[in-house]
Amino acid sequence: MQSTQHTEDVVYAGFWRRWAALFIDQLILGVGFYGTLFAVAILVGIAGGMEWIETLDSGDANPAVMVAYIGFVLLYYVAAALYFSLFESSRHQATPGKMALGIKVVDQHGQRLSFGHALGRWVAATLSYLTLYIGFLMAAFTERKRALHDMVAGTLVVDRWAFSEHPERQRRDLGGCLIAAILVVVLMFGIAILGILAAIALPAYQDYLQRSRVMQAMTDTAPLKTMVADFRTAEGRCPFNGEGGIGPEESIGGTLASRVVVGSFDDGSCGIEQELGNTGHPDLDGGTIWWQLDLDDARWHCSSDIRDAWLPQECRG
Known part of the structure; x- marks a missing residue:
């Protein structure tokens, strides 16, 4: 039966909340993936097989090594699909990043997604990547803050208290987690820029000293x-x-x-x-x-x- 409970007061998640949540999720996935890759590389090295890393760098890797590497990359996408699908179809209706920002994913009627629906939404997100992230940027301009993959999958991203017994708890301002996430990202970009400048300036300064x-x-x-x-x-x-x-x-x-x-x-x-x-x-x-x-x-x-x-x-x- 279709639910219309509290649909008159819905706070849709804006672009910045969604972007900060995605950043957190990608960070979690990235740390998990590269941490696992590093651990496997260490184990292979301990077993005396560090030459496979050298062959990757030299471009002379044998087919078996390349297949293993490609398989590991594909494993990342499988893990990402399960990560987003399982979390967004769970009782929280949100990934850890979305939970941190106080938002969730629902269907067009405010209902919880099934696993298949959540998986289809993740696949549809490919369109947003293929459009050079313009699909994600659409969330800043569309009426209900929908990205391209939301339109394709028939989903909404809303405040965690939307379509609930307490819609009055929805936040319309920038929450502390969002502000913190933005500050972290700005700080990381700042550190990255400083690192680039230092990588350029320090050798130039060393050359100046020797000259x-x-x-x-x-x-x-x-x-x-x-x-x-x-x-x-x-x-x-x-x-x-x-x-x-x-x-x-x-x-x-x-x-x-x-x-x-x-x-x-x-x-x-x-x-x-x-x-x-x-x-x-x-x-x-x-x-x-x-x-x-x-x-x-x-x-x-x-x-x-x-x-x-x-x-x-x-x-x-």
Whole structure:
């Protein structure tokens, strides 16, 4: 027999309450699924089969492994179908997410869904996903706050006290759980954005620090370049360590150089080889900068085996 009990006062669940409830449900499903997947991976690893994970990453997985992986993904959808169908056809008429937000699912007459009806509603939700979530967004604009899959399945999402003996308990304002859910989501998005920014900014800052150390080491060679150029002009040849006031390899070049060699290249041009040290960075210590005095224009040119991101533009390969 069709029920018309208290149908004159129904508070339909708005978009934000529904969205927050779905977020909670997806979080529960996701944690359960990936937690199970991780546990299985650990057990397989303990049994000595971690190579299947490596084959997935390399793209060379054998068919049996791929079938198992696809089966596990399909298992997620089976679990999701049972999760939504069993909860929404239960006496609570709601998933844990909907219960937390104080809403429930009913048919068009305010009655509890059967398992088959709830399962059909879950399948119909595929349409809302296929429409790039526009189907879900419809709940913000339709008269009874119905999403696309509600229209297809003939269901309503209402306040938990709708179609009950106490319709006066229905909430029309934002409940505490909804506000908390929105804050959690905003916080998570904020953390995610900060994480992305940090992932971009920290390497850039590290590159800046190493570049500043390289620049400092290069600046320390400025007096040597002047001494080398003056010696060549006066003597007609390139100086070596110990000549023209140039000190030994280990005693010149500033605090960021482990040694500095002054001499000539194979083409007869004068040069300075500076090996970095004491920089505090293992990838920078041991790096080498070469300065070469051009025989024609008397200008210095630099090259290096240090990564380009840490070098000034004129020294990059």
